Amino acid sequence: xxxxxxxxxxxxxxxxxxxxxxxxxxxxxxxxxxxxxxxxxxxxxxxxxxxxxxxxxxxxxxxxxxxxxxxxxxxxxxxxxxxxxxxxxxxxxxxxxxxxxxxxxxxxxxxxxxxxxxxxxxxxxxxxxxxxxxxxxxxxxxxxxxxxxxxxxxxxxxxxxxxxxxxxxxxxxxxxxxxxxxxxxxxxxxxxxxxxxxxxxxxxxxxxxxxxxxxxxxxxxxxxxxxxxxxxxxxxxxxxxxxxxxxxxxxxxxxxxxxxxxxxxxxxxxxxxxxxxxxxxxxxxxxxxxxxxxxxxxxxxxxxxxxxxxxxxxxxxxxx
Numbered sequence: 271x272x273x274x275x276x277x278x279x280x281x282x283x284x285x286x287x288x289x290x291x292x293x294x295x296x297x298x299x300x301x302x303x304x305x306x307x308x309x310x311x312x313x314x315x316x317x318x319x320x321x322x323x324x325x326x327x328x329x330x331x332x333x334x335x336x337x338x339x340x341x342x343x344x345x346x347x348x349x350x351x352x353x354x355x356x357x358x359x360x361x362x363x364x365x366x367x368x369x370x371x372x373x374x375x376x377x378x379x380x381x382x383x384x385x386x387x388x389x390x391x392x393x394x395x396x397x398x399x400x401x402x403x404x405x406x407x408x409x410x411x412x413x414x415x416x417x418x419x420x421x422x423x424x425x426x427x428x429x430x431x432x433x434x435x436x437x438x439x440x441x442x443x444x445x446x447x448x449x450x451x452x453x454x455x456x457x458x459x460x461x462x463x464x465x466x467x468x469x470x471x472x473x474x475x476x477x478x479x480x481x482x483x484x485x486x487x488x489x490x491x492x493x494x495x496x497x498x499x500x501x502x503x504x505x506x507x508x509x510x511x512x513x514x515x516x517x518x519x520x521x522x523x524x525x526x527x528x529x530x531x532x533x534x535x536x537x538x539x540x541x542x543x544x545x546x547x548x549x550x551x552x553x554x555x556x557x558x559x560x561x562x563x564x565x566x567x568x569x570x571x572x573x574x575x576x577x578x579x580x581x582x583x584x585x586x587x588x589x590x
Contacts (some may be wrong), residue, residue: 273311276541280564281309292324301331307577308335309568313536318390318422319344321536334575336568338513338535346510346533349389349425353530359509361502362529364521366427375413375426383429385466386412388420392534394472396420402429402464430529432522434467435489437503438537438552440515440567442574446507448500449552453489458482481544487555499528506530514571517549539563 274289281287290299292312300308308328314320322340329340337343345351350368357363367378368389383404388396396416403409409426416424434456438449456465459482460475467484475482489496503518510533517537520528540547541560553563572578 272542273540276560277309277311277539277564280561281568283561284565296324297327297331300327300333305333307568307572307575308333309564309571310335310337311536311539313392318348321347334572334577336514336571338511338516342511342513342535346512346535347390347392349387349532350423352510352533353425353427356506356509356530359505361506361509362527363531364427364430364523364529366425368423369413369426370417370423372410372414372417375410378426380409380426381428382409384409384426385429386416387425387427388416389423389425391420391422393538394467394469397466397468399464399466399468399470401468402466430521431524432526433491434465434519434521434531435491435499435528436548437499437518437520438515438549439503439507439512439518440570442513442570446504448503449549450488450555451491451496451499452485452487452548452552453491455484455486458484479544481546485546485548485551487548487551495526495528502528502530506533510535513574515549515567 278287278289288303288305290296290303292314310324310328312321312324314323322344325335325337325343326340328335345355350366353363353366365381367380369375369378383402386401386403386409396419401412403412413424413426434454436452436454440447440449454467459465459471471482471484499520503520506518507516512533512535515537517534519531519534521531522528537549538547539549541550543551543554550560550563553560558566
């Protein structure tokens with residue numbers, strides 16, 4: 271609710287705002303409201319295409335909205351489909367296999383060490399310290415745990431040994447703005463933990479009252495590497511047809527080459543600095559307040575939709 275209210279308050283400095291809960295009643299609510307524009311932050315409730323559900327309603331109702339279209343949102347929540355498309359376009363991403371059953375695991379040709387993830391989750395859900403595996407016994411245990419717990423296929427990919435970054439992008443077409451790169455500094459993790467931004471790191475060890483000093487922004491990296499990461503992320507943004515904004519996770523291999531990990535076209539935007547939310551963190555490093563960030567991406571989306579107005583009704587759609 272803190273995020274919902276922070277977004278509402280930022281938009282309300284310029285427009286009339288009404289909140290819409292992205293549940294089964296949203297369609298009729300939006301149809302009766304007929305807002306000029308929707309600031310969509312709805313993650314949905316059910317299914318592997320849950321992030322695409324509210325935008326699909328909006329397209330049926332012909333209401334313009336912020337963010338990527340239903341196809342991009344659905345594809346990017348499927349880590350395997352994302353990587354398949356990127357690989358087809360020659361964008362570097364770690365070798366991987368998708369495993370839906372334990373029988374399929376027997377036929378997988380993979381090279382240790384590996385990292386194991388649920389195929390359709392976000393926010394590090396299902397990615398624990400134990401998900402970095404170094405032998406067949408550990409791999410089988412983690413794959414079985416994910417299949418039984420989440421009842422969905424498993425992404426098994428080669429574990430990249432290098433540094434990790436996340437990159438916030440705003441814009442459309444060739445007019446893209448890359449905010450300062452955020453590095454995830456694994457030295458802040460408890461001793462002996464694997465160097466990954468796991469569920470434990472994101473939700474257990476990192477607390478608002480005692481933030482984990484895990485992020486560095488701007489990242490302390492050579493200009494050449496920063497340029498390579500920015501170019502890789504811009505290419506990824508365009509290949510996947512992201513719109514208005516997205517946050518892209520990148521990791522270096524053992525030779526220092528950047529690879530795409532995941533694409534987040536519905537980025538987290540927790541408003542408080544102590545919550546360690548990367549997109550707002552990158553915006554602050556660029557000199558933008560939270561209100562400026564929200565209204566900048568709103569302006570970007572409205573321009574894409576051909577809306578030039580000073581004052582109107584904007585609906586903010588999200589899940590409480």
